[in-house]
Amino acid sequence: MEASSPASHLLVNKSRIRLFGLSFDDCIRVFFGGNAIVSIIVLALITYFLFREGAGFFGQNRQNLTVYRQAGLEYIDFIRAQQDDHTALTRYLSDLRLRQFRHYTQEAKLPVADANAKLAVFDDFAGQFGDTVEPIRTLVSDLTEQASAIKEKFTVMEDKKEERRQLMAEGRKGDADRVIITPVNFAEELKPIIGTLPAYKEASAEFSRRIEQVLATAPVLPTPELQVRMDRFKQLTREYLSGFPAVVSHLESWDYAKPVPAVQALTSFIFGREWLTASFWQDWYGVIPLLVGSLMVSAVALLLAVPLGVGAAIYVNQIATPAEQKFIKPGIEFISAIPSVVLGFFGIAVLGQALRALSQASWLSWVPGFPYSERLNILTAGCLLALMAVPTIFTLAEDALNNVPRAFKEASFALGATRLQTVIKIIVPASLSGIISAVLLGLGRVIGETMVVLLCAGNRIAIPDFSAGLAVVTQPVHTMTGIIAQEMGEVVQGSIHYRALFVVGILLFFLSLGINYVAQIVVRRYRISIG
């Protein structure tokens, strides 16, 4: 023992310096380990800070919805919806007029003046139909003013409360006491509004009587197709009239004091079909139009990018000569290096116009949606995003194809299969899990892309009209990424709008995590065991 001690001292001279009981090497190890944790920390911080800024949204949105109810805005919107539905019906009529006009001028070859003369009866009918809503319209515009006044009072009170709170925080109690807060007595304020119920019933009855009257005078249209539309219009109007009692019962059972359930703050965001901000009447934060916009643009992009990307991967991996491979691969990598803002600019400056010009070419008029007039729309953004997604899909799919063992291919050839059969029946199925995950990662890239959609998607916040069929891709939309980029710079910090944008960010974050997760699962679970 005595003899070995100096010898071991000589051998183990590495750990002489000690810090918190750790040797020098351990310290270095801990230092490097600390750096490795950074990625976990960053991920956690992203989650935390998105929620920190966004979580307040739900409380504020509930408050927003409560005021909507208490100030009587909700009550009036029942009646307003009735008015809006009537407007939709008149729009149907004007569409019908356009069709008749086209029939007269294009098929019957009448001069414009004659066509208009023939339409005089119809115009008279449409005019009368449009006027029937008058009693309701007057009522709504009166009520709107009253309700706005109540809301205004409430806002002023909230501002005063805030002012007082700030003064108290600064310790100026005297000044704070001088801020007079007059609480809004909603029951009292709402009385005149609710008091109009009998008047509404009267107006509504008058309205429905007038509609019946006008409907009886509906003119007969010149062709069977148009007559079918007219009958459809009559049917729609009858359905509309049969909905009147429901409105009355809504109004009768409406109670301003009924609390807004907490969950509605969430559901009105997730299922809300309107994103309306800085409105004089009521702000809505519904994510559906943005989500649908993002999904539509991504769908178009993937529809274009998947065949191109996977096709190119198969070509490069299986068919191309080595010389071709040598310039195709860097070429496609080069495309992935084009910054998205440059692609967006290209879309605004060149592609938007070029596609519109193409859509107006007469030999392409059979394509649904062609010709169109909006330069920036789903299609423009989708094409550019496809160009961004192709390199991602190509690279990953090519990797997947590359991982298929040679033996698979050789066995297939040995059995007498042609090259095409080998590619379609052996190589692609064997690497399918990799190709699917490549497509999913491409989707992740496309859905999270900001600049291209911000510049080229048209930025109209509305759910695209799916009744147009495939032509829906020629409509402008707004996207989740685009709305954050566009509105974040202009909102007041801490306002409900600001928080709503963070909640959109949270949704986007978890959407991309989900896509990533599914891609990993697909690779792991469905990989054909290669052995």
Place this chain on the structure above:
Amino acid sequence: MPATHHVFRAQLTSARRREGFIFFLFGAATYFVLLCGAVVIGTIVVRGAGTVFQARAPFINTTFFTEAPESLHVFQYQGRKMELGDAAFRTFEAAHPDVAKGKSDSYVYSAGGIFPCIVGTVLLVVGSMAIALTLGVCAAIYLNEYARDGTFIRFVRLAILNLAGVPSIVFGLFGFGIFVIFFGWNVSLLAGWFTLAFMVLPVIITASEESLKAVPKGFREGSLALGATKWQTIIKNVLPYALPGILTSSILGIARVAGETAPIMFTAAYVVRDKLPWQVDKFSDFFFQGVMALPYHIYVVSSKIPQNEYTERVQYGTAFVFLLIVALIATASIVLRNRLRNRYKW
């Protein structure tokens, strides 16, 4: 008898014809993608070259590279059409008072140059890459040299994978929430650096790990067998061989950092700023100032000002310069990587 007519020549059956057709489609898809890329780049290069180059010596439009953006004034003077930048227009107006009476159209940002944007982009790239490389290389060393497989490492790898998929605008929101508001750095270089660094971190870690993996095991074992510590082995026998690979692969990360707009929109970029970054009162202010950046400038000039013959010049010119910078970085990365592959063969 020609060689192609020998007896065993493959028959042109319908199956073979179909194969040829389908393979042609795959080829067409590939070349169509390349063509699209070429059209995008070609359009911007051709139209942008008009701004960046000029017919007279020194053949390069130096004002475009050395001056700040200005408003462009277009007006009629004595029957001639004049186009002047803001400063020149003021002096001209002072010399010819009758100009003020005539009609004059002005277009913001359409005259002058993009010097502050170039400077801002360079600063953003250098700073964020310095942060990202430090963190990324150290993390990769840990993952490749120290870590044993376990739950912790699985978590780290999962985090890296997921971080790579987070949309850039979410990084922007995150940077805004933590650096701009929580830390109170406001819109500043520092906030932009960290936001971009975290965004590019997964790329750097993956690239570094690959380069470290490429160093043969024997290098480590030899060093350890001679009695060196783990740390000595890494610093003397692993890193020197991995470093060129790490740096070249990270260049692709640079291209990404330089090209992203969304993360810097709320964290570091200003639409316009008169002062250059080094014109600060005290040294610490340098880190807490916003800058103009090329990608953000392109966004501003392509969305906030109308499209016409006067604004087009600055739009295409900026896009061209930006594309050129990013393309140079990307090409450098590809070329260096290929050369490196040939240099070290173990």
